[in-house]
Amino acid sequence: MRRGSNLPAVGTYNQTLVLDLIRRSPDGLSRSELAERTGLSAQTLSNVARKLVSEGLIYEGAPIIAGKGKPRIPLLLRPQARYAVGVHLDPAVDTIVLLDLSGTVVAHREHPPQTGLDAATLVAGLAERINALLDAALVRRDLILGVGVAVPGPIDARRGAILEPPLLPAWHGVALRDDVAAATGLAVVVEKDVVAAMVGELWTDAEQQLNEALYFYYGAGVGAGLAVDGTPVHGRTGNAGDIAHLVVEADGPRCACGQHGCLGVAVAPERLVAESEGIAVADLPAPSELRLRLGLLAERARRGDTAAAALFERTAASIARAIVLVNNLLDADAVVIGGPMWARIAPAVAAPLERALRENSASTTTRPIALFESALGTDVTSLGAACLILDSAFTARPTDLMIDPR
Structure with missing residues (x-):
């Protein structure tokens, strides 16, 4: 939990800290609860709350009587602010x-x-x-x-x-x-x-389970979003998270970089659909049609098509290798998986991925990886x-x- 400061020069920090706590608490928080959680003095907390109310960002809820003493007055977020x-x-x-x-x-x-x-x-x-x-x-x-x-x-x-x-x-x-x-x-x-x-995942993580986390992104390409101490990692140039060239399949398809079995080509939607239909990647349809075909392929696997299921077993193993390798570096143990294409394949790949993560012997972290589905679904990126x-x-x-x- 972040702590506030009573120094007058950091009012902006204190205001955002208090607002962040209030927005993560659907039932609101009283001033005394906020003071306890932030470490701010009663006077500083009162000044911060007054400022947020005056700006229309929060409002005082109805008093709640619980036993003796003064009623609890919750401060609540005003979403339309x-x-x-x-x-x-x-x-x-x-x-x-x-x-x-x-x-x-x-x-x-x-x-x-x-x-x-x-x-x-x-x-x-x-x-x-x-x-x-x-x-x-x-x-x-x-x-x-x-x-x-x-x-x-x-x-x-x-x-x-x-x-x-x-x-x-x-x-x-x-x-x-x-x-x-x-x-x-x-x-x-x-x-x-x-x-x-x-x-997006950090913003909606009310329980703050993702302070140290990896987001495995599966869309038109693959990538990794990273969080350290509750803060997203951008990198020096804003391009952190490129994991497409991790080699996860030694005898996999040739990548444009010259290697074989890079993650980006090994688990690409294009590869799955092309192999299932017996066509060349160059002959695949437009990306919007590709999404539809990928979903149909996953449905076939879910219904017992052994050839389709084998494709997703291989995909799950490759994704698991990548997640383990990145998590060995980050030591996060919390992994969120999602992206525009993930919902299409999740019914066929989620269970084998969980199994592959448990069975992967390359993990060097001391706790098992906790895998979470994205809370934001297909539109996670927007x-x-x-x-x-x-x-x-x-x-x-x-x-x-x-x-x-x-």
């Missing part, structure tokens, strides 16, 4: 969501990916979709904190630009952050998809993108204690 937009640009579908302060989805839309357009037209189209969502939701613009955009890596975090992810060629080199901000009039954050997914905005505004970080010398 602020909102955040999340965007996930994906080869199969572009998803845009609007979340309130509690992380509840207020609006949700999916669009076919934009392709074959110049950068200005791409940005204008994305801004139009964002604006249409906000107009339909009837939310005041001054309550919108900003827009989080999650994309496959690599990214240029300094410029807020997409570099050259192989499956999003239309967006290569587009300076998303500044261009979308100019087109919408809203603050914009651009983040790698796996980092956004991890942020939801996580919105949570980037909420997290940056309302999660207490030790770095907030730094005093600006200006």
